[in-house]
Amino acid sequence: MSIENLKTYDPFAEADEDTGKTTQAQESYIHIRIQQRNGRKTLTTVQGIPKKFDHKKILKVIKKEFACNGTIIDEAESKGMGDVIQLQGDQRNKIKDFLIDKDNGLGLKAETIKVHGF
Amino acid sequence: MVTSPTEETEITAQSHTTKCTSPLPVVNGASTDTSQAPVVSAVESPAADGDADGLDLSLMKKKKKKTKKAEDGDDATPAEGGGEDAAAAEDGGLDLTLKKKKKKKTTKETEDDFAKKLEALELEGKDGEEAAAAESDEQTGDMDKGTGIWEHDETKPINYEPLLDRFFALLTQKNPDHASSGAKSYKIPPPQCLREGNKKTIFANIADICKRMKRTEEHVTAYLFSELGTSGSVDGSRRLVIKGRFQQKQIENVLRKYIIEYVTCKTCRSPDTELNKGENRLYFITCNSCGSRRSVTAIKTGFSAQIGKRKKMQG
Ligand SMILES: [Zn+2]
Numbered sequence: 001m002s003i004e005n006l007k008t009y010d011p012f013a014e015a016d017e018d019t020g021k022t023t024q025a026q027e028s029y030i031h032i033r034i035q036q037r038n039g040r041k042t043l044t045t046v047q048g049i050p051k052k053f054d055h056k057k058i059l060k061v062i063k064k065e066f067a068c069n070g071t072i073i074d075e076a077e078s079k080g081m082g083d084v085i086q087l088q089g090d091q092r093n094k095i096k097d098f099l100i101d102k103d104n105g106l107g108l109k110a111e112t113i114k115v116h117g118f
Numbered sequence: 119m120v121t122s123p124t125e126e127t128e129i130t131a132q133s134h135t136t137k138c139t140s141p142l143p144v145v146n147g148a149s150t151d152t153s154q155a156p157v158v159s160a161v162e163s164p165a166a167d168g169d170a171d172g173l174d175l176s177l178m179k180k181k182k183k184k185t186k187k188a189e190d191g192d193d194a195t196p197a198e199g200g201g202e203d204a205a206a207a208e209d210g211g212l213d214l215t216l217k218k219k220k221k222k223k224t225t226k227e228t229e230d231d232f233a234k235k236l237e238a239l240e241l242e243g244k245d246g247e248e249a250a251a252a253e254s255d256e257q258t259g260d261m262d263k264g265t266g267i268w269e270h271d272e273t274k275p276i277n278y279e280p281l282l283d284r285f286f287a288l289l290t291q292k293n294p295d296h297a298s299s300g301a302k303s304y305k306i307p308p309p310q311c312l313r314e315g316n317k318k319t320i321f322a323n324i325a326d327i328c329k330r331m332k333r334t335e336e337h338v339t340a341y342l343f344s345e346l347g348t349s350g351s352v353d354g355s356r357r358l359v360i361k362g363r364f365q366q367k368q369i370e371n372v373l374r375k376y377i378i379e380y381v382t383c384k385t386c387r388s389p390d391t392e393l394n395k396g397e398n399r400l401y402f403i404t405c406n407s408c409g410s411r412r413s414v415t416a417i418k419t420g421f422s423a424q425i426g427k428r429k430k431m432q433g
Contacts, residue, residue, distance in 0.1 A: 031420050035347035036362035038317075045347075047421045073423070081421040116345045116420075118368030 030099060030108065032092050034117035044092055046085040047078075049099070053106060055083045062087065066094050092117065261287065306330050309373060311366040314359060318350075321358040321369060331381050333393055338376060340417045345372045347422055385410040 030048040037043055049055060055072050062085070063070050070087035078084045087095070092115050098105040099113055257277050259266015261284055267276050268284075307330075310322040321342070328335045339358055343349055346368075350360040382389050383405035396402040396413070404411045 033347050033420060033422070035423055040363075043347075043423050045421055045423055073421075078421050084421045086423055116347070118346065118364065118371045 028112060030113045032095055032113065032115045034090055034092055041088070042090045044087045044090060044095060045073075046087070046095055046099075047081055049083070049085065049106070050108075051082075055085060058106070059085055062091075062095065062098065065098070066091050306373070306377075309366055309369045311364065311369055313363065317361065317363065319360045319362065319364040319369075320353070321360060324358045325356045327373065331377065331389070332391070333380065337380070337393065337417070338373075341376050341380070342369070342372055344417050344419045345375065380414055383408060383410055384412055 028048075030046065033045045033047070035043045035045065049058065059070055059072055062068075066087065066089075068088045068091060070085060073084040073086055075082055085095075096110075096113055096115055099108045100110050101107065257267045257274075257280050259268045259272075261268050264270060266272070267274060267280065306327055307323060309324070309327065312320040312322055314320050324335055324338065328338050331338070335352070335356070335358075339350075339352070342358070342360065346360065346362065346364065348360055348362045350358060353359050377389070380393060380403065381391060383391050383403070386405060386408040388405055388407035390406040391403045392406065393401060393403055393414070399416070400413050401416060402411050402413050
């Protein structure tokens with residue numbers, strides 16, 4: 001799956017992102033990031049889950065499935081980056097699987113998900 | 119119009135038959151030089167053709183037998199090692215460096231071995247050939263001069279080892295970039311990470327790494343901070359101080375991603391590229407090897423949770 005040619009590539013994604021934050025809502029990529037908190041603790045943030053999904057429901061499911069706490073950072077608080085789901089701990093792989101999973105998850109395309117961090 | 123071609127064919131056919139005086143003009147026609155020694159070639163060539171049909175088989179058999187029987191240690195390892203390294207070299211060496219953490223030592227060794235081997239092939243290739251040839255059925259000859267087994271009209275099947283030697287000799291001779299420098303030129307030292315206190319990590323050799331990647335420290339730093347979801351500063355001796363605790367492996371992973379995204383050419387995989395600001399705020403990577411140009415995304419931090427502030431608010 002890492003073959004470059006097989007990836008679906010949106011040529012307009014960058015241009016949109018570059019023109020400013022007004023188009024952030026249309027951003028096609030889902031960014032999964034990790035941040036270190038104090039000590040060994042980490043946070044996972046998921047930015048850009050399409051609006052057609054109910055973020056609160058997603059969070060509820062995730063919290064139960066991953067056994068971790070989390071919150072939704074709404075658009076006002078995330079400074080125009082849309083709703084961001086924030087989870088405790090490094091949940092990057094789990095959340096990615098969840099986003100891709102067709103049966104128990106959102107069934108999104110893996111190409112639209114960008115996992116950041118180490 | 120109709121007569122002349124038939125005449126010509128007749129003439130050529132005659133000329134062939136007269137020259138060769140053999141019942142197999144086709145075989146001799148294939149190798150023109152054999153006409154000089156018609157009798158011998160006429161006798162030998164059918165046999166040689168039979169070999170040629172089964173050439174691959176016989177070579178394979180010989181190779182297998184040889185490697186198994188004779189010099190397991192000596193013969194098998196160079197062949198395998200050479201193959202691996204050749205593959206790695208074809209990969210542009212990137213994979214090597216990308217896997218460096220675990221394989222660093224081994225790849226270094228094999229690379230060095232490979233380089234040595236190539237040198238050895240270049241310098242002592244003839245000796246080695248002769249030595250190998252002496253063991254098997256006298257596969258002697260000078261590759262460059264084209265004597266012995268390398269003679270143009272020599273029909274004896276050449277053994278695997280000399281053929282392999284020949285391949286690498288020709289590769290180093292005609293295309294040295296492919297042979298070695300691809301892997302050699304792109305070695306990036308592993309990041310040196312030190313812990314400063316309990317909460318900060320020092321990335322000591324960022325300047326060196328950036329220099330090798332031909333990217334500005336600012337760009338690499340911005341990427342590191344964005345990927346690691348943190349911030350930091352540069353200290354007096356140009357070391358990068360990163361907030362948070364990061365292991366060398368983790369920094370390396372991020373660098374690896376950076377290299378894939380912002381350094382290597384997607385067309386030819388060469389790391390010899392330049393990052394320039396193109397028109398309308400887009401960044402472009404131009405390859406120095408093949409000239410291809412692609413746009414890359416600007417580094418964006420994206421969402422970052424306000425950890426520090428919240429802590430301050432709380433405390
Ligand atoms: Zn290129």
